[in-house]
Amino acid sequence: IIRTTDLCKTYVMGSEKIHALKDLSIAIKKNEYVALMGPSGSGKSTLMNLLGCLDTPTSGSYILNDNLVSNMDDAELAEIRNSEIGFVFQTFNLLPRISSLDNVALPLVYAGWSNKKRENRAAEVLDLVGLGNRMDHKPNELSGGQRQRVAIARALVCNPSIILADEPTGNLDTKTSVEIMHIFEQIHNAGNTVILVTHEPDIADHAHRIIRLRDGELESDIKNQNI
Amino acid sequence: IIRTTDLCKTYVMGSEKIHALKDLSIAIKKNEYVALMGPSGSGKSTLMNLLGCLDTPTSGSYILNDNLVSNMDDAELAEIRNSEIGFVFQTFNLLPRISSLDNVALPLVYAGWSNKKRENRAAEVLDLVGLGNRMDHKPNELSGGQRQRVAIARALVCNPSIILADEPTGNLDTKTSVEIMHIFEQIHNAGNTVILVTHEPDIADHAHRIIRLRDGELESDIKNQNI
Ligand SMILES: Nc1ncnc2c1ncn2[C@@H]1O[C@H](COP(=O)(O)OP(=O)(O)OP(=O)(O)O)[C@@H](O)[C@H]1O
Numbered sequence: 302i303i304r305t306t307d308l309c310k311t312y313v314m315g316s317e318k319i320h321a322l323k324d325l326s327i328a329i330k331k332n333e334y335v336a337l338m339g340p341s342g343s344g345k346s347t348l349m350n351l352l353g354c355l356d357t358p359t360s361g362s363y364i365l366n367d368n369l370v371s372n373m374d375d376a377e378l379a380e381i382r383n384s385e386i387g388f389v390f391q392t393f394n395l396l397p398r399i400s401s402l403d404n405v406a407l408p409l410v411y412a413g414w415s416n417k418k419r420e421n422r423a424a425e426v427l428d429l430v431g432l433g434n435r436m437d438h439k440p441n442e443l444s445g446g447q448r449q450r451v452a453i454a455r456a457l458v459c460n461p462s463i464i465l466a467d468e469p470t471g472n473l474d475t476k477t478s479v480e481i482m483h484i485f486e487q488i489h490n491a492g493n494t495v496i497l498v499t500h501e502p503d504i505a506d507h508a509h510r511i512i513r514l515r516d517g518e519l520e521s522d523i524k525n526q527n528i
Numbered sequence: 529i530i531r532t533t534d535l536c537k538t539y540v541m542g543s544e545k546i547h548a549l550k551d552l553s554i555a556i557k558k559n560e561y562v563a564l565m566g567p568s569g570s571g572k573s574t575l576m577n578l579l580g581c582l583d584t585p586t587s588g589s590y591i592l593n594d595n596l597v598s599n600m601d602d603a604e605l606a607e608i609r610n611s612e613i614g615f616v617f618q619t620f621n622l623l624p625r626i627s628s629l630d631n632v633a634l635p636l637v638y639a640g641w642s643n644k645k646r647e648n649r650a651a652e653v654l655d656l657v658g659l660g661n662r663m664d665h666k667p668n669e670l671s672g673g674q675r676q677r678v679a680i681a682r683a684l685v686c687n688p689s690i691i692l693a694d695e696p697t698g699n700l701d702t703k704t705s706v707e708i709m710h711i712f713e714q715i716h717n718a719g720n721t722v723i724l725v726t727h728e729p730d731i732a733d734h735a736h737r738i739i740r741l742r743d744g745e746l747e748s749d750i751k752n753q754n755i
Pocket residue numbers: 435438441442443444445446447472473474539540541546547548566567568569570571572573574575618
């Protein structure tokens with residue numbers, strides 16, 4: 302359902318060009334569970350932003366569910382993002398002036414849900430990630446790991462068929478990480494597609510396939526032997 | 529050089545009281561290397577903010593180098609922060625509109641260094657953390673792990689005698705983490721004091737002592753048997 306062909310992303314800074322992604326071609330089927338790894342600065346978040354329809358490539362093509370995404374306009378990209386993809390950002394990107402409940406409910410506003418239904422569903426996912434007693438806290442009234450879990454809850458609230466999670470356990474202790482990985486497991490078992498960026502081998506080990514980047518290029522793409 | 533006695537931090541939200549730290553008493557000597565661990569929300573960042581003179585406790589005392597910090601005013605706290613402590617924030621806290629070089633040089637502005645000397649020193653520490661080729665990038669032109677390293681560089685730029693690092697490797701791949709831990713090792717060997725929050729056992733294993741929190745209280749405080 303995801304196919305990139307010679308995908309490139311280049312940032313231009315004055316006279317300098319940074320080739321964040323270079324001719325990347327990968328294909329991911331429905332219901333796969335993929336871990337994306339690689340050194341700091343190797344292009345993982347850049348790739349995730351392209352896959353998540355948050356950005357467009359400099360060149361190359363990206364086909365998502367038979368739609369040529371790479372040449373869509375902002376409105377079309379937003380439509381796909383809200384209906385099909387749940388994105389957990391590496392830097393959370395929560396709205397600072399509203400509560401965690403309202404942050405998590407935000408995608409449901411775009412989806413046109415009623416007030417009561419939004420509150421119930423947002424409370425349900427916050428409870429799922431262990432933040433039932435933190436719903437009225439604003440982001441700056443939460444710990445780092447709690448903010449990360451609000452970002453995860455927000456990505457799950459619309460029950461998307463594709464989850465893109467960028468370092469979802471980077472700020473979580475072992476026990477809480479296990480709980481979050483269990484949630485991703487359930488999402489995967491329900492038939493959905495999970496792609497997560499991680500630098501921790503223990504977390505990557507939950508995935509069935511591990512894609513490694515280096516300097517914006519594909520370094521390796523192998524099945525997880527332990528599964 | 530660090531002694532807290534019955535340290536408490538309580539947040540009041542409407543009718544709810546959150547006891548982030550409850551009667552915490554710990555003592556840390558000069559040149560110790562301590563790892564602070566515990567579940568998400570257990571009070572680690574709250575404690576680090578108090579130790580780093582970024583906040584004052586609700587009750588209890590905090591003595592830093594024979595100074596009773598817990599009842600100092602903002603000006604006195606700022607003085608101590610800038611001269612003695614290097615703080616790596618869990619959420620980086622970089623200024624978004626200036627380059628990484630200027631972000632790292634900022635503490636030297638407060639310290640009264642000349643323009644040329646600031647640039648040289650800031651470039652030196654950015655090079656040390658592997659960002660020599662990213663000095664003119666603003667934070668949003670950097671990867672997550674690169675921003676984390678800018679935050680680390682900024683904490684080191686004044687050569688402080690106490691380093692407080694809150695999850696310094698949360699966004700770093702294994703190889704880059706090893707490089708950062710090597711830097712902390714050198715700082716420790718030079719006679720300084722290092723306190724780092726981490727949820728990764730491999731990172732905590734570099735420390736000589738491991739303090740664990742749970743629900744705002746001290747759960748355990750043990751020597752690292754592997755050292
Ligand atoms: N400004 C605030 N107002 C209300 N509650 C707060 C505030 N800041 C923190 N808290 C609460 O205090 C508790 C401790 O927070 P703290 O940030 O110290 O946790 P932590 O151990 O650093 O967690 P993590 O590992 O997730 O970063 C959390 O339960 C959090 O919700």
